[in-house]
Amino acid sequence: MIVCKFGGTSVASAEQIQKVANIVKSNPARKIVAVSAPGKRSGDDIKVTDLLIDLANAALQNENIEEKLQTVVNRYKSIADGLQLDHTICDVITEDLRERVQGDPSNEELFIDSLKAAGEDNNAKLIAAYFNSIGMSARYVSPKEGLVVNDLPERTFALPEAYTNLAPLKDTKEIIVFPGFFGYTKAGILRTFDRGGSDITGSILAAAVEAELYENFTDVDCVFSANPKVVNDPVEIKEITYREMRELSYAGFSVFHDEALMPVYKIGVPVNIKNTNNPSAPGTRIVPSRPATGRPVTGISADSGFSTLYVSKYLMNREVGFGRKLLQILEDENISYEHTPSGLDDISVIMRSNQLTPENEARILTRVKNELQADDVQMRHGFSMIVIVGEGMRNNTGLAARAATAISKTGANIEMINQGSSEVSLVFGVLQEYENRILQALYGEFFAQVQA
Numbered sequence: 161m162i163v164c165k166f167g168g169t170s171v172a173s174a175e176q177i178q179k180v181a182n183i184v185k186s187n188p189a190r191k192i193v194a195v196s197a198p199g200k201r202s203g204d205d206i207k208v209t210d211l212l213i214d215l216a217n218a219a220l221q222n223e224n225i226e227e228k229l230q231t232v233v234n235r236y237k238s239i240a241d242g243l244q245l246d247h248t249i250c251d252v253i254t255e256d257l258r259e260r261v262q263g264d265p266s267n268e269e270l271f272i273d274s275l276k277a278a279g280e281d282n283n284a285k286l287i288a289a290y291f292n293s294i295g296m297s298a299r300y301v302s303p304k305e306g307l308v309v310n311d312l313p314e315r316t317f318a319l320p321e322a323y324t325n326l327a328p329l330k331d332t333k334e335i336i337v338f339p340g341f342f343g344y345t346k347a348g349i350l351r352t353f354d355r356g357g358s359d360i361t362g363s364i365l366a367a368a369v370e371a372e373l374y375e376n377f378t379d380v381d382c383v384f385s386a387n388p389k390v391v392n393d394p395v396e397i398k399e400i401t402y403r404e405m406r407e408l409s410y411a412g413f414s415v416f417h418d419e420a421l422m423p424v425y426k427i428g429v430p431v432n433i434k435n436t437n438n439p440s441a442p443g444t445r446i447v448p449s450r451p452a453t454g455r456p457v458t459g460i461s462a463d464s465g466f467s468t469l470y471v472s473k474y475l476m477n478r479e480v481g482f483g484r485k486l487l488q489i490l491e492d493e494n495i496s497y498e499h500t501p502s503g504l505d506d507i508s509v510i511m512r513s514n515q516l517t518p519e520n521e522a523r524i525l526t527r528v529k530n531e532l533q534a535d536d537v538q539m540r541h542g543f544s545m546i547v548i549v550g551e552g553m554r555n556n557t558g559l560a561a562r563a564a565t566a567i568s569k570t571g572a573n574i575e576m577i578n579q580g581s582s583e584v585s586l587v588f589g590v591l592q593e594y595e596n597r598i599l600q601a602l603y604g605e606f607f608a609q610v611q612a
Contacts, residue, residue, distance in 0.1 A: 161189055161191050161192070161330055161369055161371050161372060162187065162189045162190045162191070162192075162371060162372060162373045162374075162375055163191075163192040163193075163194065163362060163365050163366040163369065163371045163373075163374050163375070164183070164184070164190050164192070164193055164194070164362070164374075164375040164376075164377060165193075165194040165195070165196075165340060165358055165359060165361070165362030165374070165375070165376050165377065166180050166193065166194070166195050166196065166377045166436060167196050167199065167358065167359075167376075167377065167378045167379070167436075168196040168197060168198065168199020168200070168207060168209075169199045169200060169378070169379040169436070170196070170199075170377050170378065170379065170436035171195050171196055171197075171198055171199070171283055171287065172198045172199045172200060172201045172205075173198070173201050173238075173239060173242065174238070174239050174240075174241070174242020174243045175242065176436065177239065177243060177287060177290060178243070179436055179437065179439075180193075180195075180287070180377075180436065181290065181291060181294060181296065183377070183436065183439050184291075184296070184335060185296060186439075189372065190335070190375075191332055191334075191335055191336060192329060192332070192335075192336045192338060192365050192366075192369065192371075193287070193335060193336065193337050193338065194338045194339070194340045194358060194361050194362040194365055195280060195283050195284050195287055195337060195338070195339060195340060195358070196279075196280055196283070196340050196341065196358040197209045197212075197279025197280045197283055197341070198235055198236075198239065198279065198283055207279075208232060208235055208279040208283075209276055209279045209355075211228070211231055211232050211235070212232060212275045212276050212278055212279050213272060213275070213276060214228055215228040215229055215232060215257075215261065215275055216261075216271060216272040216274075216275035216276070217272075219261045219265065219271075219275075220265055220268060220271065220272075225261055229254075229257055229258070229261065232257060232278075233250060233253060233254050233257065236249075236250055236253050236282060236283075236286060237250050239286060240286060243286075243290045243293070244293070245286070245289055245290060245293060249285065249286050249289045252282075252285060253282045253285070253286070256278060256281070256282060257275075257278055257282075260274050260275050260278055261275070269312070270312075270349060270350070270351070273342070273350055273351055273352045274350050276341070276342075276352055277339070277341060277342040277350055277352055279341075280339035280340050280341045280342065280358060281302070281339045281342075283339065284300050284337045284338060284339035285300050285337075287337050288300035288337040291335060291337065296335055297333070297334045297335065298334055298335040298336075298337055299332075299334045299335070299336055299337065300337050300338075301329070301336050301337070301338050302339070303338070303339065303342055303343045303344055303361075304344050304348075305325070305326075306322060306325030306326045307322050307325070307326065307342075307343035307344065307361070307364065308321050308322045308325060308343060308344065308345070308346060309322070309343035309344065309345055309351050310345065310351075311345050311346075311347070311349075312351075313494065315354065316342075316343070316351045316352060316353050316354075316357075317353075317419075318343060318360075318364050318423070319346075322343065322364060322368070323364070323367060323368040323423075324368075325368075326364070326365060326368035326369065327368050327369060327370075329365070329368065329369050330368075330369035330370065338361065338365060339361075340357060340358025340359075340360075340361035340362060341353055341357040341358045341360075341361060342357070342361075343361075353419070354419065356420075357419075359376060359419075359420035360419055360420045360423075362374060362376060362420070363420040363421065363422070363423040363424045363431075364423045366423070366424050366429050367423035367424050367426065367427050367429060368423075370427060370429070371429050372429075373429065373430055373431075373432060374424050374429050374430070374431045374432070375431075375432050375434055376420075376431060376432070376433050376434070377434050377435070377436045377439075378433060378434075378435065378436070379435060379436065379437060380433075380435055381396070381434075381435045381438055381441040381443065382396045382397060382398070382433065382435075382441065382442075382443050382444040383396075383397045383400065383405070383408075383433055383444040383459070384396060384397065384459075385397055385457075385458065385459045385460065385603070385607060386459065386460045386461070386599060386603045386607070387461070387462070387599065390462075390596050390599050390600060391599065391600055391603045394603065394607070395607055396444075397444050397458060397459060398442065398444060398445070399444070399445045399446075399447060399450045400444060400445070400446055400447075400450070400458055400459070401446070401447060401448065401449060401450055401551055402421050402424075402425045402446055402447070402448060403551070403584050404458050404459065404549050404550065404551060404584060405421060405431075405446045406421050406425075407547055407549040407584060407585040408458075408459045408461045408547065408549050409421070421446070425448075428448055430445060430446065430447050430448075431445070431446035432444070432445050432446075433445075433446070450551070452551075452552060453552070454552075455550070455552065455606075456550050456552040456553050456555075456556035456559055456606075457548055457549070457550040457552075457553065457559075457606040457607070458549055458550040458551065458552075459549050459550070460546070460547070460548050460549070460599060460602050460603055460606070461546075461547050461549070461599075462544055462545065462546045462547070462595050462596075462598070462599050463544065463545055463547075464543075464544040464592045464595055465512060465513045465514060465544075465592075466498065466510055466511065466512060466513060466543040466544065466545055466589070467510070467511055467512075467513040467516055467539060467540065467541045467542075467543065468508050468509070468510050468511075468539070468540045468543060468575070468576070468589070469490075469508065469509040469510075469511070469524065469528070469537075469538075469539050470506065470507075470508050470536070470537070470538045470539075470540060471486060471506060471507050471508075471509075471528055471532070471534050471536070471537050472505060472506040472534065472535050472536040472537075473505060473506075473532065473533065473534045473535050473536075474505050474535060475505065476504070476505050476506065476507065477504045477505070482507075482532065483500070483502075483507065485531065485532055486507065486509065486528065486532060487500075487509070489524055489527050489528060489531070490509065490511070490524065493520045493523065493524060494515075495511055495515045495516070495520070495524075496511065496512075496515070497509050497510060497511045498510045498511060498512065498545070499545075499576065499578045499587065499589075501576050501577070501578050506536075508576060510543070510545075510576065510589065513541055516539075521539055524539070525537050525538075525539060542591060542592045542593075543575065543589050543590065543591065543592060544589070544590055544591070544592045544594070544595040545587055545588070545589055546567075546587070546588040546589075546590060546595070546598050546599065546602065547585055547586070547587050547588075548563055548585065548586045548587075548588075548602065548606070549584060549585045550584065551584060553583055553584060553585075553586065554583035554584070559586070560577070560579070560586060562605055562606075563586060563588070563602060563605065563606075564577075564588075565605075566598075566601045566602050566604070566605040567588060567590070567598050567601060567602070569601060570594055570597040570598050570601050571594070571597075572590050572591065572594035572597070572598055573590070573591070574588050574589070574590060575589040575590060575591065576588070576589030577589075
């Protein structure tokens with residue numbers, strides 16, 4: 161059995177959904193299809209998810225939502241018309257949206273989650289209806305039938321019983337069309353994964369049914385060794401390990417959600433990233449291990465939007481529990497951290513800037529100063545993390561020196577260096593303004609000879 165997931169651009173229009181049907185029909189092993197909400201049809205288009213967030217916010221503000229609701233319905237109508245479906249499915253979608261906007265608004269996060277999830281949920285219903293209309297026996301399956309997730313306030317993740325609940329889908333004779341992006345708590349409350357969470361749903365399904373392969377269809381032929389919007393004609397990656405892909409996805413590789421690898425990694429289901437618009441292309445395979453290529457670096461990625469909490473205190477290294485107390489302050493503000501490089505008398509905690517507000521930032525600085533008796537406390541913003549990734553790095557002498565030299569030639573200062581214990585990645589913290597220049601310089605250092 162093959163589980164395949166189709167992203168937003170792959171299901172954005174009738175024409176794209178026809179391509180999806182042809183792909184699924186071409187291989188009888190493709191039995192479970194996870195789908196996203198309709199994405200952008202062109203560069204200036206608006207994703208259905210964004211339209212739904214706009215609708216949810218209007219409902220919360222007690223505004224007239226009729227026009228916004230009809231805008232969403234019209235997107236589905238245009239798809240249904242293009243697929244020559246009757247408007248019965250559009251009536252189902254309209255009724256579903258009206259029911260959602262009349263839901264309990266007392267918890268704004270859950271109310272918005274419910275509206276956001278309507279994009280995937282209704283697209284799955286529509287795609288299942290289309291498959292059946294062209295003779296492909298298909299069935300829409302709701303996440304209510306087994307994708308159990310945790311309760312608030314933690315970020316959403318599937319509970320172990322979700323895999324047990326979904327395992328019987330492996331015996332299906334029909335094509336299962338399953339909406340991505342969300343699940344339900346044991347109490348029946350809908351919660352969404354992070355953006356890009358349809359990748360996670362597909363991975364959970366692939367692990368639950370112990371699929372032979374998880375195919376992730378998107379709008380590019382493969383994963384590239386660097387961002388093609390920054391680096392001209394980067395090297396294509398034919399095969400990459402789970403660990404390498406996880407590191408690259410974390411730091412800006414938008415092709416695959418960084419949390420989506422864990423379910424398939426645990427049981428060793430290989431992943432193939434492929435292009436809906438060019439399904440014959442081999443794509444990029446993500447595997448547990450791969451033969452050495454002779455090249456230490458597999459890929460380079462960069463992501464911006466980081467902040468650093470810098471704390472200095474003389475003899476900090478002698479104070480038992482200092483790090484725990486510092487991280488407890490962040491936990492009290494529901495803030496997660498990314499890296500904690502440290503010295504004898506100072507430590508930096510790097511976090512995503514979008515978790516910070518002027519209010520919680522002020523509380524953090526005050527508490528660290530007063531409770532930990534710190535000599536100096538600062539919050540600095542505007543950082544990027546540049547990540548060099550490769551299974552061959554651990555056996556390569558002088559790689560960090562080569563990278564640091566390449567970065568120095570851009571005129572940037574390295575604010576932080578961090579290497580994981582697995583030695584698969586090397587992270588450099590730099591000011592955001594240097595991000596693209598550094599990415600280009602590092603690519604030239606490690607890949608120029610590959611293309612020569």
